[in-house]
Amino acid sequence: MSSLYKRKLKSGEFWYGQVRLRDGRWKAFNTKCQSKRQAMEVLKSVEVAIANGGKPFAKLQPAVRQRLADVANLYLERRSAEWSPRTRPLHESTLRQFIEVTGNIGVTGVGREEVQAFTDYLVKSKRVTSNATINIHLRNLAAFLRWAKRHFDLRAWAVPDVPKLRAPAPKHRDFYSPDEASRLVSAAMGIHINDQPFGLYLAFLFLTGMRKRESLVLDWGQVDRRTRLIFLAPETTKAHRADTVPLTAELEELLDLLGWKASGRVFVYSADSGHVAACWNDAVVRAGVRRLKLHNCRDSFAVNHLLEGVPLAVVSRMLRHKSITTTMQDYAAFSMEDIEAILRRKKTTQEVGEFTTNILRAVHHSMELLVK
DSSP: OOEEEEEEEETEEEEEEEOOTSOEEEEEEEEESSSSHHHHHHHHHHHHHEEEEOOOOOOOOOOOGHHHHHHHHHHHHHGGGGGGGTTHHHHHHHHHHHHHOSOOOBBOOOHHHHHHHHHHHHHHHSSSOOOOHHHHHHHHHHHHHHHHHHHOOOSSSOOOOOOOOOOOHHHOOOOOOOHHHHHHHHHHTTTTEETTEEHOOOOOOOOHHOOOHHHTTTGGEEEEETTEEEEOOOOGGGTTTTTTEEOHHHHHHHHHHOOSSSBBBSSOOOOOOOHHHHHHHHHHHHHTTTOOOOOHHHHHHHHHHHHHHOHHHHHHHHHHHHSSSHHHHHTTTOOOOOOOOHHHTTTSOOOOTHHHHHHHHOOOOOOOOHOO
């Protein structure tokens, strides 16, 4: 009758198996497993090999000595179903770089020195540019090591602590004031792409806070006046999930100027062409405002609403952030003291709705000039 027993060695406690060979002799062997469940599986495989007349001890691969590359492949295979399409490449990149730094050693050979070497490599690497990105790699590594210990039941192996780098102080998100935004929209109304005023597109960005890609692929079929919502497809959003944007009265008024249609793109610009960038640069020069990025229209939407006293939780939902923590990280630099300082520099109080009202006023005024 085959049996298992535990022995304590210098490298830890391991389960030994005892089986009866075909010639009647008893054979004791080290399963090299610290888990009884895994040792039982090894014992059964040896019994089957003996019964079939094979070599029972020729291909024993102890789990504790499996190489990092093999364990990493198993980890990616088992966990990939839980990750989004954007998450798997990040985990693959983390494990590939970790194996490059430490070599294809055994899992239990990973200790504090290997983790520190990987951290130093990330800090000095030209491919990694920020502490936030480094922390993502370190978090992925910690998840991998915890999974390996749990999956292979490596009780004698202590998972090394993975450090976390301190994130740099948040930078101010640059934005346009209501006056600057209205001047930009007015200047852009004189710029046309396929007979559509570019100012209407800028006004749309300022009023919704949508990203460039999301807005350029927007179809009229996604705008529902009955539910008063704009539906965004998963393949167009940054988080790759379906989302909605509220269809406000001001936004509905703007879309009326574009002319409602049953189908087709709302904006007739190509997302891959350089027309949008060229028109943006032209509008900045004509308006005589600071040259920021087109994405700063989204920041202007967020910051101006915060300046008007809109709660952070509401702004987070309008920006469609997955968590309010993301909003706090992006706009944490705008503390109450910062907001008060901005208002003092302006020497005026920004009223609720001033940002939206100024943009619509600029659109209508420009439309009247175009008609004349």
